[in-house]
Amino acid sequence: MSESDITLKSGRADWLGGELPYAIPSKKLGMWLFIVSDSITFGAVLVCYAYLRLASPNWPTPFRLSSIVNGAIMTFVLLSSSVTMVAAVEAAKHGRIAASVRWLSATMLGGVVFDILHIREWLGLIHEGLRLYQNPWGSSLFGAAFFTLTGLHMTHVTVGVIYLGIVAIGFRRGKFTSDDVEISGLYWHFVDLVWMFVFPLVYLLSARMH
Amino acid sequence: MGKFFAIVLTVITLVSASIFAMHIWWMPVDISVHGPALDKQFGETLMGTGFGFLVAQLSLAYFLWKFADKGDGRKVREFPGGPKVTIITAVVLVGLEILALSFVGQKAWASVNLDPAPPNAMHIDVQAEQFAFYFRYAGPDGQFGAVHPEKISDGNGNYFGLDPENDIPARDDIVVGSLTIPVNQPILLTIHSKDVGHSFYVRELRIQQDFVPGIVIPVHFTATQTGKFEIVCTQLCGLGHYNMKAYLEVLPQDQFDQWLKAQAGQ
Amino acid sequence: MHDTSDQAAVHHHAPPKGFLWTHVFSLDHKVIGKQYYFLSLAAVVIGMVLSWIMRFHLAWAAAAIPGLQHLSQVGAPGGIITPEYYLSLLTLHGTLMVFFVLTTAPQAGFGNYFLPIQIGAEDMAFPRLNMLSFWVTFVGFVTLVSTLFISDGPPISGWTAYAPLSALGNDAGPGLGRGQILWVISIGIFCIGSLLGALNFIATTLDLRCKGMTLARMPYTVWAWFITAVLGLLAFAVLLPACVLLVLDHVGGTSFFIPGGLVLSDKLQPHSGGSTLLWQHMFWFFGHPEVYIAIIPGIGITSHILASTARKPLLGGSRVLVGCMVAIAFLSFTVWGHHMFISGMNPFSSLLFSVPTLIITIPASIISLNWIATVFGARLRFHTPGLFAIGFISVFVTGGLSGFFLAQPSLDIYLHATYFVVGHFHMVMGVAAIFGMFAGTYFWFPKMFGRMMNETMGKIHFWVTFIGVYCIFMPMHYIGLAGNVRRYSAFVDDYLIPLIPVHKFITIAAFVTGAAQLLFLFNLFWSMYRGKKAEENPWDSTTLEWTIPSPPPFDNFGGRHPIVYHDPYELGVEGAKGDYVMQDSPEKLAQS
């Protein structure tokens, strides 16, 4: 019996395979699912933050202009690294392996600079007395929320740098394909996007107004 | 096997339902003003779900009796009317039940939790701790002293953390280990916890409300009968949870007044 | 016929060699499925023994349990359980049962084994991730059980770990320091394992289906596992950060879940600003979807087996069943507040939460009615898996109906935290899901182990269990209605003492039912070695798992790429060989 003349009882045309029903390869789908799940995790932490902040009468707003400027620079660095990531994916798609690896390295550099700026910021705040459990300015939850949220994001950036490193090496050695580069790009853009929530909600909303 | 199954299922169903119907174990008699509405709603829900229970289990039993494979080559048959019948039945019956219950239920819930306490309600402050309840009456001045958590000490009996030295209203506050109230008088409790979560449960009053650390929650009710009833904790609070209780004593007004005077005099 | 674009099935990893790689760190979904199954079996045995100890203590609080002092000298001096040790066992019982039994066996166990086979794939989409999920879950299990062996024992805060009891450390009670931290870490690890598993299930279902396996032709079980995976991917993503925050409250000095001004043993606690309700919101936002994570695979398995038992597809077919499951899954994220009616949440939100809670009963009722209507006009074959599937319907209906009471805030005022709730959730979540597991075990055992389970033992097991669970859990509704509070280690109030005889009855019923479970365990292991050899398709079923040898070869289809031509449950078909048409049979139906 030839495959094409089979119809279902109900008369629906049969799906004969050949094409994947969802034209997303498994790995990419897996990354998308990870992103869905991880954004819910970030969302949950952000909701906690909002809940506690709204319930606290003495939420501090300690960030001086210097912190905001530093945050803006970090944002700029991270955004730039997304641009280099796009370039890396583009180069990979066209088979320009060396160029792609170069762009990946630039992206990683962006991540590292982001981390360094961020840790410097942390150290400054710690020096001013900010702790996970207390701070000189107001509700002790401020430090808890601040370190949890930014720490969670920083962990994602750090993991991303390592992940991109592995992809870059594997891609140069021919172990990974341009698809893998593209998938790592999804992750990187996601981490970038999360920062676009963290920065305004954590920094800008806690800027000192005078 | 099908017939056996049908018999077992029928027996289970009828026994289960009749124990409910015969009220062998039941809620204790209600002594609150809002309680009859809740009991009525319970009764209606029981009628509805009981009907569903009997119909579902007994028809399952009947079908099991009837439709065993006898190896006689009998054809399988669709349920008459197909899935439309079951879907419509579920949507209509369950939907009506839901509508009915929500409308009745909202009123009952509102009378307990949404309506404010009547202005003439008598205010009593309640604190729960591992593993006891304490009750505080405002005393002759009608005012409660402020609570200072750092002053709380079970050791010297300052359960509420009062500061009578500096705080005049605190001086005549009456703190006792059981809840004594006058009958037919609206009562307003403000409940709060010293340590972890607890709950205030009086079966006969049809009242249950958690103590939530960090917030003060108002509870109001009116008791319609005198007597002595148990207040038990229903929120897991630690090793003594099973034994955390106090008594509610509902007295006629004159006896209550005497009791209060005696307490204030001490 | 095997075209090159057939990427769906290319996913080769060569058969491994050596015990370590074939049985321990195997990438084969069938081995991993069995590993999950046996992990759950270990958990359910521990959980069940704990429940016997608890039940014994509730009925005869003063009597000693010989030998128990060897488990914990402090917790059970001379074999008599202390109140705090009762709570420790309660916590461990609940946590093991909910996480490591109900969330593990029906989904990760059976799902791992049969989902790829039922969609005609060689393995899961990510075999390595699959192995990782199992071992992560295993570490979570070991972490949890290890609390039994630390000096102050498992935490006493119940499976819901309400803050601040769970956040304040040892000052609040025994087991709440190290025990509680281990508990939280265990659950956090479990979340990670479940998230990885869920991701894998979704990708596999969407990407690895063989030719002809359209969505409409997926068996009920595949749908159930798929929907459950989506629920898991979303729900565990919330519990995970909640666990992290709770650990921080313990070890980082933070106050996420601890408000200010709390006093323990006359010591003002150094915390301020947190919210205890926040923990409840996060926990139940996960917790309600979780109960559907526990039961939806059971719904799928029951439907799958009922079709084969009744020799006809479910009334309404996949379309109604899947529609209802999707509705339930969606609504399950909107109802979490029904666990918090009397928790001090804004009373107006209680009314809001009760509405979707009541609405969710509609799809559940449709499914139940369709099962019962499927039995109408059937040709029922009463083999053990069929009996358990039918038993599932009965207990699911019974347990579900008591939910109508608890969904109404005004009735919950009286019923909350009583044994009525214990009866309700054991019936609808515990017993129903366990029946699904039993049905699945008897049904698929021949495929998994190549031998049949003993039918006589199976039937004795069923009858004792079916009658037993009603004897255990119906009386709990009655005493709950009479006002018997739960999570009490003994009944010392004047009010509760008269109810102790009922507790004795329940305990005896629990022991008799428990004995039947020992028979099941014996049957399981005995049949593995002594059972009658199983044929390819012992139940005359139609889905793809029955088209391959029992047990299946390493790559499931022996190099063949199955092609599906039929709906999954063409049973009771006139004119077909037997009375059914296999999904991959190229024969055309007579009256099509």
Ligand code: HEM
């Ligand atoms: C072998 C049959 C079982 C018996 C006799 C049994 C008995 C009990 C008992 C006596 C309690 C304590 C009630 C209380 O003090 O509040 C309890 C609690 C609980 N059981 Fe079971 N159980 C059984 C099976 C299961 C199953 C299969 C599940 C899976 C859902 C389960 C889940 C729970 C949960 C979640 C709790 C609440 C724990 C807590 O309060 O934190 N049980 N069980």
Ligand SMILES: [Cu+2]
């Ligand atoms: Cu308590």
Ligand SMILES: [Cu+2]
């Ligand atoms: Cu729920």
